[in-house]
Amino acid sequence: MTMDKSFDARAAEARISAEWERANAFAAGANASRGESFSVMIPPPNVTGSLHIGHAFNNTLQDILVRWHRMRGFDTLWQPGQDHAGIATQMVVERQMALRGEPDRREIGRDAFVEKIWAWKQESGDTIINQLKRLGASCDWSRNAFTMSGAPSAPAGEDGNFHDAVIRVFVDLYDKGIIYRGKRLVNWDPHFETAISDLEVENREVQGHMWHFRYPLADGETYDYVERDADGNVTLRETRDYISIATTRPETMLGDGAVAVHPDDARYAPIVGKLCEIPVGPKAHRRLIPIITDDYPDPDFGSGAVKITGAHDFNDHGVATRNGIPLYALMDGRGAMREDGLSYEESAAIATRAAKGEDVGDVSAVNLVPTDLRGLDRYDARKRVIEAITEEGLAVTDAEGNPVVESKRIVQPFGDRSGVVIEPMLTDQWFVDTQRIVGPALAAVRDDRTRILPEQHKKVYFHWLENIEPWTISRQLWWGHQIPVWYGLDLRIENFVDDEGDGALDEVEMFGLLVDGLVHTGRRQHCAATFEAVRKKFRDDIAGLPQPLEISRVVEVADREAAIDLLSQSLADYTLSQDPTHLVYPVWRDPDVLDTWFSSGLWPIGTLGWPEDTPEMRKYFPTDVLVTGFDIIFFWVARMMMMQLEVVGDVPFHTVYVHGLVRDEKGAKMSKSKGNVIDPLTLIDEYGADALRFTLTSMAAMGRDPRLGPKHVEANRNFVTKIWNATRFAEMNGVRGGGARPEPQHTVNRWIIGEVAHIRQATDAALETYRFNDAATGLYAFVWGKVCDWYVEFAKPLFDGPEAEETRATMGWVLDQCYLMLHPIMPFVTEELWALTGDRGRMLVHGDWPDYGDELIDPAADRQMNWVIAVIEGLRSARAQMGVPAGARLDLIVTEADEAARTALAANGPLIERLARVNPARDGVAAKGMISVAAQGASFALPIEDVIDVAAETARLEKSRAKARKDADGLKARLSNPKFVANAEPEVIDETRDKLAALEDDIARLQTALAQLAAM
């Protein structure tokens, strides 16, 4: 057999992947030979996702840990899977439908749309899984999980019980009161028409405008407006009949509930408590709002006065709630001005009463959008508002009378998926009261039950959790786990009078119910995992109602309207038939779905079969390591911590390894818009998966962002080729792998075995501490620098001598160790070489990770070979510098040598002769026409005859001497410092003395050589 000149990655990767799969090599527990388990949960990529370089990085690191543990015999599980990515998936499928010219989702309805998404998922949802396989990720693919598995809408083949876990947890937290529903200001995405969490909001600085408007004081009031400089000197004094407001969002003025100033702001003190007019809206119904004080306004920013729109701004919302200012909603779900609710006149009247301090109750029907602006998009409304105010002369103007509009950079919230400006909206949403479950998550990291690496990220974790806000978990989407809460009409109206007192309804009473009860009263709600369970709860509810209602059948309908229709119809029927068995009590389910991260938060237990008591759950939970990017620490890590601790009372993992973000060569974040995205699959095609993996690993310095360019990958592809060719050389010389560790006699062989032991210890130490880059660069230096550069070269002459057999055995074993140790980082080429070089019985993926150590190290061999290497390097350097033709074979004259040097020389003569291109060493004296080379304990002379240039040789030796002297002087200075000798550790002092001695030895030899040269 002759090997090709290089590794054909493309062909081999596919073949090897198939072999791994056929052998079920990645199955949970494969190759287990000891009791301990090791489990890792993949951070689930979106089902819509495709592999980007960040995934490649993240999964390479996980795979290294997993393969390393599997080879060490741990019962290993790497759990793969995907999340259902609510918004993203809906977006993908809607776009596809639009492209095909199909009716949109509203036209086909929820069920049909969800069915389409499932169809899409089954057809295209495994893209990233297949890409991860190409990377070599050794997940147990048979267990691939999905956060929507087992949902009622799931088609065949999508079973699983993730849905059960999600619903179970929701119900549990609901029952504990940790999940609640409430009207809150949330981040509303007008494009997807759903609430999103603050983490899905990207605050970006954009070019915006700041308008300045005058809010006239009510009843023509005036005040002295005085501005002072830092020293208290008056810089401006004028009589004003208005208060000046700056805003970047004029359209929200319509919903203002107050103007706020800082309590210490002297400028406005005279008018606090007075009313002012919002300078927009029909003149006849101009609204007045109070001027209040609050700590929020910054007196130094703008005019120091802030308009308060509690329903459309988070800061304002805080001010409004603190001060009892009503929250007037202005927009609908699409970000357009509202058209619903009361007329502007009625609304303005109510708002005015509120401004005067009257309690006006619920203001959700109040619509303060003037008739002519209703239905307009928020930006069109803005334009109209500005025009109207300017026209009226209430814009603040400059000296020339032009309205003051500042162009400035403002920070605006954008939906991370939709890219549109987020609108703070007052809506009914479901929340997790995170305050109540955050404690254990903080404690677990504080007392190191979960370690976060690198440690600096702990701060971020703590900071976020210590200031945690309620988590909005409802999404107004169709794709996701529908909230398991049903509503029913509240029929227990307060003013119900049972005229006859007979506990039964007559027609009049029934009519009263219909009119008062159905339309105007609240609703009942119940939460349970199944409709059956919820039906029972409603039945208990209605049991208290007057008969015959109490025996109504609980049935499910689409929504509140349908419920009212059906109930009315049912009651009407009853009045005719008097047959109570036909009475129904309709209930409807909350249409919202849960935030995808709510399900991802249960990933560690959900993928292991919880809430069932599964063997996997018992064996692999808590999991060991979570490998993830920094960007996901809040989204996911913190939430998993909170949820697992709350639900099963344990941490989800004992270590979180946080890696950096892969950047381009210049350090810029990769982004589609910048066009600097590097596609990992392209790199795999070009250089092979091993080269890419090795590159990413060698860049994985803890806490740092790797910068990746194709050049780096190319360099490591060369490394793949290098070990391939070392194997090829071995193979050509009859070396085979698969043998037991030999116990050779020759120093070279003893030395390399010791080097293997060194690197094994270094590699394990690096992996144990998650220093992936140290593991990679250490192996690189060992394989290339030690094995290929020196050992293979040393072995060449040995193959012709009496040590040929032991050298073959040693080389076979050494290469086997290289394959084993490189396998977690470069699985394909090593698996291939493993198969090519021996009959092993099992694949390398199930090879036994070595555990030898110092016992294999022969210090004498170590010393001797390092000496030989130094001599060869010295000889080569001297030759090159003196311009000796590379091919010329020189005599090697030993002018001086101690015992150790003689032994080393005798044992390694052929090696030195071959690698330094010299004839066998013989004793002699330096003479004219020779150059000198100093080594520890020995001096050599090389006759280069007439080519010697005395001046050049002198210069070369002087340069060496100067360097040695400089180093020696430094060391001497240190040793002669009494404080150093007194304070430094003894080993350090010894080390310094040894170094100095060696240098002085060198200097002496150089000195001699120079003297000889001078004498010639």
Next chain:
RNA sequence: GGGCGGUUAGCUCAGCUGGUAGAGCGCUUCGUUUACACCGAAGAUGUCGGGGGUUCGAAUCCCUCACCGCCCA
């Protein structure tokens, strides 16, 4: 505004608990010697961002300044 990180060879970066700097790429010269030109040999290049401090000793610890980046407000 708060927090975190960075500033080391021409470029991209290592350098863990302080013991006087390394790798890859690039560059120069030489080389087809029984694996490999995706190679080998030899070589050049560093006030370790500036300033101060602790220490026998600082790229490494502390303070400070400058610039760059990220996160949160």
